[in-house]
Amino acid sequence: MSFSDKESRLFSLMQAVQSGDRVAYEELIVSVVSILKPYFFKKLSDKYMIDDLIQDTLIGIHRSRQTFQSTQPFLPWMFSIAYRKYCDYCRKVTREQSGQASYGRELYVFQQGSELDERIELADFMGDVQDVLPLLPEKQRRVVVMMKLEGKSIKEVSSLLGMSGSAVRTAAHRGYKRLSELLTERGRLGCNFLLLFTNISIGSTLLYWLCVGEIVDV
Amino acid sequence: MSNDSKKSLSSLTAELVSDLSPVDVLSLPRFNALLGGAALVSIVAGCVYYGMRPNIVEAMSWLHFLAETGLLFLGCLLSGYFGLTSLIPGLRVEKARGWVLGVSLLWLLALVGRLLLSESFLGYGFDPGVSWICVQIVTSIAVIPMIISSILVRKLSFLTRPFLTWIYLAGFVGLVGGLGIQFICPADSPAHILVWHGLPIVGGVGIFWVIIRKLSVR
Numbered sequence: 346m347s348f349s350d351k352e353s354r355l356f357s358l359m360q361a362v363q364s365g366d367r368v369a370y371e372e373l374i375v376s377v378v379s380i381l382k383p384y385f386f387k388k389l390s391d392k393y394m395i396d397d398l399i400q401d402t403l404i405g406i407h408r409s410r411q412t413f414q415s416t417q418p419f420l421p422w423m424f425s426i427a428y429r430k431y432c433d434y435c436r437k438v439t440r441e442q443s444g445q446a447s448y449g450r451e452l453y454v455f456q457q458g459s460e461l462d463e464r465i466e467l468a469d470f471m472g473d474v475q476d477v478l479p480l481l482p483e484k485q486r487r488v489v490v491m492m493k494l495e496g497k498s499i500k501e502v503s504s505l506l507g508m509s510g511s512a513v514r515t516a517a518h519r520g521y522k523r524l525s526e527l528l529t530e531r532g533r534l535g536c537n538f539l540l541l542f543t544n545i546s547i548g549s550t551l552l553y554w555l556c557v558g559e560i561v562d563v
Numbered sequence: 564m565s566n567d568s569k570k571s572l573s574s575l576t577a578e579l580v581s582d583l584s585p586v587d588v589l590s591l592p593r594f595n596a597l598l599g600g601a602a603l604v605s606i607v608a609g610c611v612y613y614g615m616r617p618n619i620v621e622a623m624s625w626l627h628f629l630a631e632t633g634l635l636f637l638g639c640l641l642s643g644y645f646g647l648t649s650l651i652p653g654l655r656v657e658k659a660r661g662w663v664l665g666v667s668l669l670w671l672l673a674l675v676g677r678l679l680l681s682e683s684f685l686g687y688g689f690d691p692g693v694s695w696i697c698v699q700i701v702t703s704i705a706v707i708p709m710i711i712s713s714i715l716v717r718k719l720s721f722l723t724r725p726f727l728t729w730i731y732l733a734g735f736v737g738l739v740g741g742l743g744i745q746f747i748c749p750a751d752s753p754a755h756i757l758v759w760h761g762l763p764i765v766g767g768v769g770i771f772w773v774i775i776r777k778l779s780v781r
Contacts, residue, residue, distance in 0.1 A: 365585035407579050411586040425652035
């Protein structure tokens, strides 16, 4: 199919989608996914991230379908949404990496290390991990616990949980990602509480001084 | 694609298809008219409430008045138009930043030029006690466009280029206030206009930017 044929086909499908045609929508989604995969693959090598971005883009297309104009072609509209999702992802990764400063080394060793010695060294960090583990989705939590805390291999985990090897890897990858987000938030929360506590202390001291000062003056 | 992510994509597809409903396509001319109408109504309401400047007929014969008012009007037009256009993914409005900034700078230069050439630096109407009302006028004229723009931003919850949309619409709101007061405030001194009209415009832009950032959903 030539580019212009593809564009006019997608244009017609999108117009049908705007009027609520579900069959056309399913066909459109299949076509969009086949276009987005090589597009994101050129930008990223991590196939789990590519899957996530494709899904985010589909959701973005769904939410903004009323903005598609009959006077514009479909592909620039779609790629504009996809590109913005990619930019959001890059921004998020940069934020996570800067926030991970205090946990970066530990998380890396946690992900890579399998020796008990390394885990003993990370006793404080492991305390934090144990606190946030219950917050992970169940599948991810079970995979992370089995692989990293119990030291099981991917094969053992997949046979115990009845999952494929790639599914175990996906769950582990997403679990580590979510773990690092939770630990970073926890670190920031700790800072915020410290600031709040410090401000309350200073404020109370000043207020006391003012009141006492007033009484003494009287 | 792994089995696990295939299952996620097919379940997402099913969800999106089942959630599909007909949409009203965003009509740019209709929204432009709405925003323009809001600006006109607020300026007219401001003129009726505060009263037109007594020397309006004389002012219409002044070249600098026509130039400054014309530039403000052009700035409103461009910011409002490009603010709405930036809601459509795929429509390129990045270069329009130059137009909007250029018109605003021209307005500023016109005033600074008049200031440097004027005999009396401060001129009539610089006294804060008298001029404070101008801040109130600019702010109150900007209220209706601010409300309409907020509703539009909230309704069109998916923004692909939020920064651009925010800055254009915030500029539109501020400039409407500045345009309206041209017909109300009798003070013609450039120092008065720069400080008592210009600063509230900038302040209004800043405040509204913060508001619509909170309102927009990404």
